[in-house]
Amino acid sequence: MSPEPRHQALLSVRGLGVFRPGPGGEVAALRDIDLDLQPQECLGIVGESGCGKTQLLHALMGLQSGNVRLAGSVRFRGEELLGASAQRLALVRGRRLALVFQDALSALNPYLRIATQMTEGARAQLGLSRRAAWQRAATLLESLQIDAPARRLRQYPHELSGGMRQRVLIAMALMCEPDVLLLDEPTTALDVTVQAQVLAVLRELRARSGVAMIFVTHDLGVLAAIADRVAVMYAGRIVEQAAAAHLYATPRHPYTAGLLHSMPRLDTPLDTRLSTIPGQPPRSGATSTGCAFAPRCPLAHERCTQLPVLRCADNQFPANGTVACHYDGPAQGLREIWP
Amino acid sequence: MNTLLLEVRGLQVRYPAGHGSQAHTAVDGVSFDLAAGASLGLVGESGSGKSSIARALLRLVPASGSVMFEGRDLLRLSGTQLRATREHLQIIFQDPLAALDPRMRISEIVGEPLREFRPQYSAAERRHQVLRMLERVGLDSSHLDRYPHEFSGGQAQRIGIARALMLKPRLLVCDEPVASLDVSITAQIVNLLSDLRRELDLGLLFIAHDLATVRQVCERVMVLYRGRVMEISSREQLYTAARHPYTRALLAAVPVPDPSHALPQAVTASMPEEAPRGKASVAASGCVFRQRCPQVFARCSEETPALRVAAGGLVACHLP
Numbered sequence A: 001m002s003p004e005p006r007h008q009a010l011l012s013v014r015g016l017g018v019f020r021p022g023p024g025g026e027v028a029a030l031r032d033i034d035l036d037l038q039p040q041e042c043l044g045i046v047g048e049s050g051c052g053k054t055q056l057l058h059a060l061m062g063l064q065s066g067n068v069r070l071a072g073s074v075r076f077r078g079e080e081l082l083g084a085s086a087q088r089l090a091l092v093r094g095r096r097l098a099l100v101f102q103d104a105l106s107a108l109n110p111y112l113r114i115a116t117q118m119t120e121g122a123r124a125q126l127g128l129s130r131r132a133a134w135q136r137a138a139t140l141l142e143s144l145q146i147d148a149p150a151r152r153l154r155q156y157p158h159e160l161s162g163g164m165r166q167r168v169l170i171a172m173a174l175m176c177e178p179d180v181l182l183l184d185e186p187t188t189a190l191d192v193t194v195q196a197q198v199l200a201v202l203r204e205l206r207a208r209s210g211v212a213m214i215f216v217t218h219d220l221g222v223l224a225a226i227a228d229r230v231a232v233m234y235a236g237r238i239v240e241q242a243a244a245a246h247l248y249a250t251p252r253h254p255y256t257a258g259l260l261h262s263m264p265r266l267d268t269p270l271d272t273r274l275s276t277i278p279g280q281p282p283r284s285g286a287t288s289t290g291c292a293f294a295p296r297c298p299l300a301h302e303r304c305t306q307l308p309v310l311r312c313a314d315n316q317f318p319a320n321g322t323v324a325c326h327y328d329g330p331a332q333g334l335r336e337i338w339p
Numbered sequence B: 001m002n003t004l005l006l007e008v009r010g011l012q013v014r015y016p017a018g019h020g021s022q023a024h025t026a027v028d029g030v031s032f033d034l035a036a037g038a039s040l041g042l043v044g045e046s047g048s049g050k051s052s053i054a055r056a057l058l059r060l061v062p063a064s065g066s067v068m069f070e071g072r073d074l075l076r077l078s079g080t081q082l083r084a085t086r087e088h089l090q091i092i093f094q095d096p097l098a099a100l101d102p103r104m105r106i107s108e109i110v111g112e113p114l115r116e117f118r119p120q121y122s123a124a125e126r127r128h129q130v131l132r133m134l135e136r137v138g139l140d141s142s143h144l145d146r147y148p149h150e151f152s153g154g155q156a157q158r159i160g161i162a163r164a165l166m167l168k169p170r171l172l173v174c175d176e177p178v179a180s181l182d183v184s185i186t187a188q189i190v191n192l193l194s195d196l197r198r199e200l201d202l203g204l205l206f207i208a209h210d211l212a213t214v215r216q217v218c219e220r221v222m223v224l225y226r227g228r229v230m231e232i233s234s235r236e237q238l239y240t241a242a243r244h245p246y247t248r249a250l251l252a253a254v255p256v257p258d259p260s261h262a263l264p265q266a267v268t269a270s271m272p273e274e275a276p277r278g279k280a281s282v283a284a285s286g287c288v289f290r291q292r293c294p295q296v297f298a299r300c301s302e303e304t305p306a307l308r309v310a311a312g313g314l315v316a317c318h319l320p
C-alpha cells in the first residue's frame, strides 16, 4: 500500500480488488488497485481490452452484480463507500460521482426523448421542477456546443449523430453537478474529427467547472490530450502511474514503453517500423503468481516470478510516479528493449 | 514493374430504399488506379463509403461504372468468371473471428481455397502448404487442428490473412483489418501486412479510419468524403503537405501520444461536426465538403470541384 496522500484526495482507492466466482474458485478481475484523484484533476487510465478498466469504474460506482466480492477501500472525501449503507451510497453515487457509459447508442433509451432521459434523474435527486430541470438540461447541452438545445431535447436518440449522443450522455452525467465524472471510452466509437471536438468540450468543461475526471481508454494518444496523470493497467493491476509529462517522455514500465513504441503515430519519420510487443495480453481472470507481463517482456528475469509491487519510479523524485517492475536500471534502458 | 492491377472508373454504389431509409448514393463516381504490388489507403469518416467500395469490387453489392482487373471488367463478369477471379482477388474484414466458420478446424479453413482451386493437390500436400502459410503469418503446427473460438482476435486475423493469401492473390482488400484489435496486437498485424506485401508483390487496398495506421502501410492514400474522392496523394505529399482542406482537417484531429504536441483540432468550432445524417445522397452541385470547410468561398456552392492533377497526386478543390 502506498503512503497516505498529503492532501485529502477527492477519491482515494486502496487495495481495491474485484473477485468473481469461477469454476476453480474465485477469479480476480482487479487486484491491489491504489489510486488517488485530486480535486479538479483528470486521471487517465489506459489498458488493453480485458485488463479491467470498465470493472474498475463499475466498482467505484457500485455497479457490480451480486455474486461479485469487493475488497479494499474506496473513500470519497474521506468517507468509506465500500460497505456503506445503501441510502448513503445512493446519495454519493447518484450525485457526487457520475458515470458516462462506454456505448453512447445503447446507453440511451431509443423510445424516450432526450429531455426525459436527461431530466429524470435530476428531478428525483434534486427535487427540481420539470421546468427547472429542462432549463438546466438545455444550458448543459449548450455548454457542450450542441446547437438548438431546445429542439434537441424534444428529439429521440436516433435523430442525433454519434458525437451529439456522446455529448448528451456527458451532459446527462453533469445534471446533478457531480464532483467526479467517470468516463468509459467516451470517444472510442467516434470519428477522429468528432473525437477532437468531444475532447475540446471536456477540456473546456474542466476549465470552467473544475469537475474532476477519471478518463478510461485504450488509446494513449487520446490521454495525451486531456489527462494530467496516467495510470497504465495490465491484467487487472496498475503497473505504472505518473504525471502525463513523465509517462510519455520516460515510461518506467516495459509495457508502457512497448505500447508507446508500437503505436502508429504521425510525429515519427516516415518509414519508421513499428516496434511490436510479442504474444498477447492474458485472458481476463487468468492467474499468474509473478509479473503478469513476464511472458512478453524482454527484460524478464528469474526475479520476475515474484510479484512486483508498486514502488516509487524514481527515489530522488517520489512525486514523479510509481511503477510495478523489478527492473531497476536507468529508464533510458527501456527505450532499447523494443525492436 | 509498373503494370496496372486495378483501374476503377466512375464507380457508383446506390443502396435502394429500405426500412425507414431513403435510397441513397454511397459511392459517387469514384475513380482510381492501383499498380501491381502497390498499396493504396482508403480513409474518410464513418459512412464516407470506404466499405461500399470494397464490397463493390468484390461484387457483394450492386454497382455501376467499371472495375478493370487483369483486363476484365469485374462489374460485368458472370458467376463462373467471377469465381475464377477470386483466385487473384481476396478480402479480409474487420471482425476476424466472425469471418471464420466456427465448426471448421484451422487446417480446413486455411486449406479451403486450395481444395476449391487446386483440386489436384493431395491432402498431405495441402496440409503442408497450409502449415507453411501459417508459419509465415506467425502461427505453427500446434494450431492446425484447433477451432476458431480457441484463438484471440489477433491470431484470428492472422488466420484470415493466411487463408486470403493461400492462392497467392495479386490484390488483397483489407477492410479495417486492425480496428478491433488490441493496441499491442495492431503493430504485429500492420508489420505483417507490410512485409507480406513486399515479399509477395501483393497489391493492397487498405481501408482504415486511422490515418496513422495508413501511414505505416500505404504508399498512396485516397481520401473520401460522402462517397466522393477529395484527394489522392502520395504518402509523402499527404502527410507533409496535404492539399485538400478535408484531408488537413482529418490530420489535425489525430491525437499524438505526446502531451507537448499540439492538441487534436476539431474541423472548426463554428462548423457542424459531421455530415448531416438522413439524406446522405449528395447535393446536385457544389463541393460536398462546403458546409464544414474552413476555407469555403462563393464558387464552392456553385460548381463541383473536379479531381485535378496537382503535385504528388490529385485533388478536388477550387483552391489553387
Ligand SMILES: Nc1ncnc2c1ncn2[C@@H]1O[C@H](COP(=O)(O)OP(=O)(O)OP(=O)(O)O)[C@@H](O)[C@H]1O
Pocket (backbone or CB within 6 Å): B015, B016, B018, B026, B044, B045, B046, B047, B048, B049, B050, B051, B052, B053, B209, B280
Ligand atoms: N447495406 C446497406 N444498405 C443501405 N445503406 C448502406 C448499406 N451499407 C452502407 N450503407 C450506407 O452507405 C454509406 C457508406 O457506408 P460505408 O459502410 O461504405 O461507409 P464506411 O466508410 O465504410 O464507414 P465506416 O467507417 O463506418 O465503416 C453510409 O451512408 C451507410 O449508411
Ligand code: SF4
Pocket (backbone or CB within 6 Å): A253, A254, A255, A291, A292, A293, A294, A295, A297, A298, A299, A300, A301, A303, A304, A308, A324, A325, A326, A327
Ligand atoms: S517485473 Fe520483470 S517481467 Fe515484469 S515488467 Fe518488470 S522486468 Fe518485465
Ligand code: SF4
Pocket (backbone or CB within 6 Å): B244, B245, B246, B287, B288, B289, B290, B291, B293, B294, B295, B296, B297, B300, B305, B316, B317, B318, B319
Ligand atoms: S472546393 Fe471550396 S468548400 Fe470544397 S474543399 Fe475546396 S475550398 Fe473547401
Ligand SMILES: [Mg+2]
Pocket (backbone or CB within 6 Å): B050, B051, B052, B175, B176
Ligand atoms: Mg466500413
